[in-house]
Amino acid sequence: MSEWVAELGTFLVQTAIVIAMLVIGLLLVTRSRQAKERGLTLRVEPLNDQRLDRSRRLRLATALPSARKKLLKTFRQNEKKRLKVQKNDQQAPPASRVWVLDFYGDLKASQTEHFAQEISAIIDVASEEDEVVIRLESAGGLVHAYGLAAAQMDRLSAAGLITTVCIDKVAASGGYMMACTAQHIKAAPFAVIGSIGVVAQVPNIHRLLKKHDIDVELLTAGKYKRTLTVLGENTDEGKDKFLDDLENTHRLFKHYVTERRPTMDIDSLATGEIWYGSEALPQLLVDSVGTSEAYLTERMAQVQVYTVKLEAPKTMSRKLGLAVSAGVETAALKALGLIEAAGWQRR
Structure with missing residues (x-):
């Protein structure tokens, strides 16, 4: 009798667990769908009030x-005065504003899609007297990815807006490509600036495979479809073509920078070297030295300053399985970024 009661109890507990898991699963799916339907949220915060x-x-x-x-x-009295002034100002022509965007770049410039939408939102509402401040931090990455990110920033100037880039830590390589689109570049004294160059690194294990009698057949249509490979045997002709491609990309990079900062001596600066912010000023790589916080504090004393950020909903899929995948990918990208940055970091 006692065994039967124990088995029944175990069965009921297991059933309750299964039902609870199903209910939780349904709730998670429902919330995930609701979050997806809501889509991205544009968050605007007034820095003056903060x-x-x-x-x-x-x-x-x-x-x-x-x-x-x-x-x-005293605070209450001052607040009443401030609100009264704001009410009176509503009848006056709109004052200029400062919009603040943040861009933290990895190797793939993954933030570009959201960054582009943030820029579109600002262009829709900003006037010609408004200024857009971009707090930029990037050590560069893939050419096409940072080319697109820089092109998005060019849209601000094309819309007639004043643009300022603030670099507190690093804007090197593709990061500097983005920075040079602004009308004014402000860098912290020890921010890493420059690295106007192109680098490529391709491992080759052909000799190792050959040593173990492993053949690799690489079939291409087009003479230069594969100039360098990881598994096949690389030829001198392929290496020369690969170097030509790098030089051509470097020429495009230099031309892009020169168009936007014509006062720079691009030939002496486009060597892949880096400079700290205080060193970059006399080289005309930047226009002033200072931090983003100091600059925004200065602007807040003059006009209203707003941060603009597009945020994705925290869906349950991200919190569970995809969060792990995203975490691994992010860690890998950061590791690759550190390896890439090791070439210009000074210790």
Whole structure:
């Protein structure tokens, strides 16, 4: 009898677990679909209000307990005055604004798709007096990927908007290609700038395979369809053609930079070398030295500043299986980026 009760209890527990898993699964699928339907969300945050709120909190936290009540009263009075001024300003012509975008680039410039949509959103509402500040951080990557990202930034200038790029850490290679599209480049004193060059690296294990009597047949239609391969035997003609392609890409890179920054001595600077921000200024690679935070603080004292960011919904698929896949891919890309950056980093 006791065994039968135990078996029945086990069966009921297992059944309850299965039902619970099914219910949870249905909820996850439902929420995932709802999130997908909502799509991307454009998040706009007023930096002026954030700065004012932080300032008030800090003043309140450091004030004497006896003075806090008076301080709160002052805050309320100032807020009423500010709202009154804003109400009066609504009847006046719209003042210029500053829009802030962030671009953190990996080897594939994966953020470009969202970045392009953020740019489109700003172009739709911005006036010619508005300024777009891009906080850029990238050590470069694939030529076609960064060519597209830079082309997206060119749209801002084509729309007649003032553009400023702020580099706090690094804008090298493809990252600098993006930076040079702006009318003004501001770099932190030790930000890494430049690396106007092209690099390619192809391992070849043909001799290893040959040593173990393994043949690889590479069939192509077109003389230069495969100039260098990983498994096949590379020829001097193929290597020469590959180098020609690199030189041609470098010429295009130099031409792109020269068109946007004609005062630079491109031949002496397009050697693949890097400079720190303070060194880059006399080379005319940048226009001023300073941090993005200092610049935005300065602009907030003059006009309204807004950050614009397109955010994807946190679907359950991302939280579960795809999150692992994305994590592995991101880690791999970061590792490759570190290897790539090792050529220009100074220790």
